[in-house]
Amino acid sequence: MKRAHSSVGRAARLLQLGAGLAGSYLGYQLQRPFLREERATRQRQALRQRQAQKLRQELQDLRGPIMKVGQALSMQTQFLSAEMIEELSALQMHAPPMHATLMRAQFKGAMGKYPEEIFRSFEAEPFAAASLGQVHWAVTKSGEEVAVKIQYPAIREAIEGDFQALRAAGLAVTLTGHFRKAVIQEAERGILEETDYTKEASNLEHFRKALAPLEFIQIPKVHRQFSSDQVLTMSRVPGLRMQEFLKANPSQELRDKLGANLTRLFFFQLYCVGALHADPHPGNYLFNNNGSIGLVDFGCVKYLKPEVIRCYAQFWSREWVHDFKLYTEIIRVLFGPKMSPHEPRVRRCMNEIRRFYDRYHPFDQGPRILDIGNPEFMESLGDLAKVLLKNNFLSPEFLFLSRAESGMCNLMHILKSRVATTEIARQWRPKP
Amino acid sequence: MSLLNFLLRCAVNMSILMYMSKAAEKTPKRPRTGARAKNGPGKREKNKEQTKERILRAALELFKEKGLEGTTTKEISKRSGIAEGTLFNYFNTKEDLALYFFQKETDDLIAWYGKETRLQKAPLAEKLFAIIHRQLEYLAPYEEFIGAVFYRSLQPTSTLSPLSLESQELRLKYLRFIREILAEAEEKEQLPRVGSLGAYAVGLFYIGVVTFWLQDRSRGKQKTLALLDRALNMGTQFLKKGSWDW
Numbered sequence: 001m002k003r004a005h006s007s008v009g010r011a012a013r014l015l016q017l018g019a020g021l022a023g024s025y026l027g028y029q030l031q032r033p034f035l036r037e038e039r040a041t042r043q044r045q046a047l048r049q050r051q052a053q054k055l056r057q058e059l060q061d062l063r064g065p066i067m068k069v070g071q072a073l074s075m076q077t078q079f080l081s082a083e084m085i086e087e088l089s090a091l092q093m094h095a096p097p098m099h100a101t102l103m104r105a106q107f108k109g110a111m112g113k114y115p116e117e118i119f120r121s122f123e124a125e126p127f128a129a130a131s132l133g134q135v136h137w138a139v140t141k142s143g144e145e146v147a148v149k150i151q152y153p154a155i156r157e158a159i160e161g162d163f164q165a166l167r168a169a170g171l172a173v174t175l176t177g178h179f180r181k182a183v184i185q186e187a188e189r190g191i192l193e194e195t196d197y198t199k200e201a202s203n204l205e206h207f208r209k210a211l212a213p214l215e216f217i218q219i220p221k222v223h224r225q226f227s228s229d230q231v232l233t234m235s236r237v238p239g240l241r242m243q244e245f246l247k248a249n250p251s252q253e254l255r256d257k258l259g260a261n262l263t264r265l266f267f268f269q270l271y272c273v274g275a276l277h278a279d280p281h282p283g284n285y286l287f288n289n290n291g292s293i294g295l296v297d298f299g300c301v302k303y304l305k306p307e308v309i310r311c312y313a314q315f316w317s318r319e320w321v322h323d324f325k326l327y328t329e330i331i332r333v334l335f336g337p338k339m340s341p342h343e344p345r346v347r348r349c350m351n352e353i354r355r356f357y358d359r360y361h362p363f364d365q366g367p368r369i370l371d372i373g374n375p376e377f378m379e380s381l382g383d384l385a386k387v388l389l390k391n392n393f394l395s396p397e398f399l400f401l402s403r404a405e406s407g408m409c410n411l412m413h414i415l416k417s418r419v420a421t422t423e424i425a426r427q428w429r430p431k432p
Numbered sequence: 433m434s435l436l437n438f439l440l441r442c443a444v445n446m447s448i449l450m451y452m453s454k455a456a457e458k459t460p461k462r463p464r465t466g467a468r469a470k471n472g473p474g475k476r477e478k479n480k481e482q483t484k485e486r487i488l489r490a491a492l493e494l495f496k497e498k499g500l501e502g503t504t505t506k507e508i509s510k511r512s513g514i515a516e517g518t519l520f521n522y523f524n525t526k527e528d529l530a531l532y533f534f535q536k537e538t539d540d541l542i543a544w545y546g547k548e549t550r551l552q553k554a555p556l557a558e559k560l561f562a563i564i565h566r567q568l569e570y571l572a573p574y575e576e577f578i579g580a581v582f583y584r585s586l587q588p589t590s591t592l593s594p595l596s597l598e599s600q601e602l603r604l605k606y607l608r609f610i611r612e613i614l615a616e617a618e619e620k621e622q623l624p625r626v627g628s629l630g631a632y633a634v635g636l637f638y639i640g641v642v643t644f645w646l647q648d649r650s651r652g653k654q655k656t657l658a659l660l661d662r663a664l665n666m667g668t669q670f671l672k673k674g675s676w677d678w
Contacts, residue, residue, distance in 0.1 A: 096661075096662075096665075098661070099554070099555075099557075099558040099561070100550075100554075100558070101551070101554075101558055101561055101562040101565065102558075102561060102657060102661050105565055105652075105657055106652070106654065106657060108652065109651060109652020109653065109654055109657065110651075110652060152658070153652075153654035153655070153657040153658045153661070154650060154654040154655045154657070154658040155658075157650070157655060157658075158658065
């Protein structure tokens with residue numbers, strides 16, 4: 001049986017998984033005294049890769065809310081090995097689909113009425129899977145087209161159950177150094193927050209207001225009267241998803257325009273709003289032929305500390321290279337207050353960051369167009385992330401930020417955009 | 433209700449119903465209809481049915497207010513406007529009334545399903561989901577009353593007990609209805625040949641779901657919805673694999 005539906009079945013699979021991982025780890029520990037150092041390292045790496053693959057395979061088979069755990073874990077990069085992150089980032093979220101009868105029953109449970117009593121028309125077939133639920137097109141009685149996101153019933157309880165199972169399985173898995181208690185706790189908190197659609201509605205409203213100065217960004221309007229914590233009704237935003245958009249073979253000019261707009265969106269969010277639309281999944285962006293971009297799914301939003309943003313801005317403006325005081329400040333934010341700026345691993349990280357930005361976003365030499373479609377750029381970005389991870393670059397907020405940055409780069413890479421990144425970065429400054 | 437009670441009930445149900453399964457299979461699917469049935473029920477019978485419904489409505493209102501135990505025959509008579517003596521011509525006990533309630537429920541269910549043309553084409557898991565959900569919706573306004581009835585039906589002397597003759601008739605009607613739906617799925621090869629046993633499994637599953645539903649305090653009884661959906665998906669998928677040869 002590939003899919004496990006009941007929580008008991010899922011718990012059993014998680015336990016099996018824990019036992020399996022612990023088993024192979026024990027096997028390695030037994031062999032270790034007999035292995036030479038070099039071989040031991042190689043063997044450990046191979047073992048971790050096998051475990052990572054196995055873990056992803058298992059998580060994928062489980063589906064449902066537990067998928068969300070995998071996604072959340074892939075965000076908690078500071079706690080995981082590089083092989084694990086690679087495997088986990090391949091996960092995509094699928095909540096179990098609801099048939100029309102269940103969807104109607106769940107809608108009534110959440111809203112007190114059936115969808116056809118509230119809307120003029122309502123499509124029983126969902127057009128997309130959403131985080132923890134599915135989305136249907138509908139038309140309100142006043143004639144407005146809306147998207148209605150409906151959550152799978154009792155998903156909160158299911159997630160709590162899954163985490164209980166994960167904690168039990170974690171007993172074995174922590175042996176292998178894959179999970180830490182803090183990771184699981186943080187992931188659970190994050191996911192449970194996502195189950196509350198009123199929170200997402202507030203995020204939508206906040207971003208709609210804050211991003212209003214960017215006329216090329218469209219964010220759906222929340223219809224509070226048709227929403228609850230498990231149903232979210234939003235206005236329909238025009239645009240196509242990445243794959244469909246690319247099918248029409250858009251011109252290079254349009255690709256560049258969209259890339260520039262994405263970059264502007266990123267800096268504006270960071271410097272003027274202080275928060276990030278934190279799910280850089282391509283499915284959350286809608287593209288239009290006039291260069292405008294629709295942003296959907298605000299379940300996961302990250303508000304960042306001002307000092308982290310200031311610190312990140314330094315990477316672009318590079319004032320820290322000549323200013324030791326600024327440099328020590330950055331080190332404090334990124335590595336903790338006690339870290340010495342002369343520590344070798346700190347210097348390795350900072351050198352790598354400097355090299356990367358000098359190469360791709362040179363600040364001092366006038367406007368420069370960066371071809372993000374070039375695979376070399378993405379490779380360098382990946383290499384940078386690897387160096388930082390290897391050297392225990394330990395600021396969770398900062399990792400979140402770099403994840404958003406690489407998410408944006410990934411979008412532009414798929415679009416094959418050419419963008420004057422430095423020039424755009426220069427236009428924005430963090431709030432003092 | 434304790435787990436032991438529930439298991440006991442299941443065991444009793446199962447053994448009796450398995451015996452009765454032969455009867456269910458032998459009985460023709462469409463019972464022979466007499467001349468009277470063809471022209472609809474006679475006036476006298478119609479009146480009788482109307483009175484019964486009036487009593488039931490009054491009783492249900494009272495059960496809602498005062499519970500099954502707290503309601504007296506006198507009060508039912510007063511609320512329905514039917515003399516206490518006459519009342520006994522229709523229902524001997526409150527349990528008879530409850531049984532009548534379930535008969536109405538089953539009739540309503542079968543009539544409703546007959547009209548649901550979209551559902552009739554849906555996959556088996558959705559069909560069964562919709563049927564059980566419809567039953568729960570019917571019960572929803574009388575949750576406390578149903579809880580009390582469940583407790584009563586555990587007593588072997590009760591008319592509601594699975595051992596009583598009166599309740600068997602109702603049960604058979606329901607089982608035949610489910611059996612027909614399963615037979616259709618068998619024909620379409622959505623299901624291996626499960627025979628009458630499948631209908632009993634669904635019947636027992638329904639009792640289990642009602643027990644769960646009665647305890648479910650989640651908003652909109654969401655936990656029951658999730659349980660139903662997952663269990664039916666798992667059940668139908670498991671049977672589809674054909675790992676069991678019936």
